Amino acid sequence: MEAFNNTSTTRENNMRWLSLPTLLIMVALAPTGLAQTAPSDQPSNPADQKPDVSPELxxxxxxxxxxxxxxxxxxxxxxxxxWTDHAEFIDDSGTVYAGREAIEEAYAQYFAEHSDVQIQFVIDSLRQLGDNVAIEDGRAIVSPPPAGDAxxxxxxxxxxxxxxxxRMASVRDTWVEATVAPQSVADLEFLIGDWVAEEHGVQMHSVxxxxxxxxxxARTYTTTHLDGSKTSGMQLIGWNPIAERMQSWMFSPDGGHAIGVWSATPAGWVAETIGxxxxxxxxxxxxxxxxxxxxxxxxxxxxxxxxxVALPDTDEVVIKRTSSDQ
Structure with a gap:
């Protein structure tokens, strides 16, 4: 597949395999069904992981x-x-909207032109600089994703x-383009086949x-747990002609679902998901x-x-092919 560059297999030898049940806390974040439950030493409620913060934050x-x-x-x-009365909003095109009234008009026009748009924020940093000032850095995930470059x-x-x-006094948006290689559905040819990951008796099998x-x-997966019980889910990956990018639709065994926007990288793919x-x-x-x-x-x-609530990154996991059906 053109989007993939072969990486030295010594990386696999140096990689620590993680026990499969501890890979994820929330199954909706997993594209391959590697785990379905939280590990016993993790709180069952993600909110329990939130660190102590000040009432102001x-x-x-x-x-x-x-x-x-x-x-x-x-x-x-x-x-x-x-927003404050004299707030300033600079969008990712550099257009400046000064004052609450101008900001309201801009959003009203945007909503009129995007009748189905939804948003979710991921706060990467929030810090208080004084009694009355704080700075927030984060990412805005819009669904459906905007057309154009990933x-x-x-x-x-x-x-x-x-x-x-x-209140918000100033907000500046910045669009950071992903460095991607040309992509098409044909670039997914590498994935066709059967795949497994296993450790300590817990096995994930995907097709x-x-x-x-x-x-x-179509990717279907089944996880066989230590007690012999099985859970399964599926994912569809294809080209979205309106957004002009690769997209996935994930359906997990707890009834959850997620949409991912895929971008090619020199090493493979990244998928930004919201669900x-x-x-x-x-x-x-x-x-x-x-x-x-x-x-x-x-x-x-x-x-x-x-x-x-922010969750810790998972460790890297090696998925191995058992057969190919191209």
């Missing part, structure tokens, strides 16, 4: 949540109410406290096959797939969140 986090809720209702007035929308927001309430006249790859677990907890992740050779690849999930 909690209030700013609540404002970010309120922004997403208002945005997803397409309520431009409610979005604008979260990349990620990053933002920096300056929050100020006005009359006892935190990738062409469907719909080779326009999509929900079966109980409605929103999830995000960045999943990496890197080819070792024709019969093995490495998978890792990073920048993961569940319910707005």
């Amino acid at each position: 909690v209030a700013i986090q609540a404002q970010s949540d309120a922004f997403a809720e208002a945005f997803n209702r397409h309520d431009a007035s409610a979005v604008a109410a979260l 990349g990620v929308s990053k933002y920096t927001a300056v929050h100020t406290k006005v009359d006892g309430k935190w 990738c096959r062409w469907i719909a006249d080779r326009h999509f790859v 929900t677990t079966g109980d409605g907890t929103p999830t995000t992740s960045l999943n990496r797939l890197s080819k070792l050779d024709d019969n093995a690849y490495v998978w890792q999930s990073i920048q993961r969140t569940a319910g707005g």
Whole structure:
């Protein structure tokens, strides 16, 4: 497959295999079904992992949540109410919107032109610089993804406290393009076949096959646990002609689902996903797939969140081919 460059197999020899049940805390973040439950030494509720933070930072986090809720209702007035009177918003094209009224008009126009748009924020950094000032850095994940070059929308927001309430005084968006190679569904040829990962008696078996006249790859997976019980799920991967990029649709055994936007890299692929677990907890992740050779690849999930709470990256896991059915 043209999108993959062979990597020295010494990487596999130096890699520590991770016990399969501990790979993921939330199954919706896993494209291959490597684990279905949290390890016994991890809290069952992702919110339990949130570190202690000041009440002020909690209030700013609540404002970010309120922004997403208002945005997803397409309520431009409610979005604008979260800014200061003289706020400044610079979008990723460099256009400057000065003042709350101009910001409200901009969002109203955007919602009118994008009737189905939804957003979710991933806060990478939130720090308080003084009693009345804080800075937030993060990423905005929009669904459906915008057309054009693959990349990620990053933002920096300056929050100020006005009359006892935190408001956004300045926000700057930046579109960071991904460095990608030309891609097509044919680049997924490498995945076709049967794959396994196993350790300590827990086994993951996945099968990738062409469907719909080779326009999509269907990946089904089954995890066999120590007690003999099995869980399964599936993923579809194909070209989205509207967004002009590779996209995946994931369906997990707990009833959750996720959509991923795939971008080719020199080592393989990365997929930026946004989804929900079966109980409605929103999830995000960045999943990496890197080819070792024709019969093995490495998978890792990073920048993961569940319910707005950051989760640790998984370790790298080697997935090995058992057969090919091309």
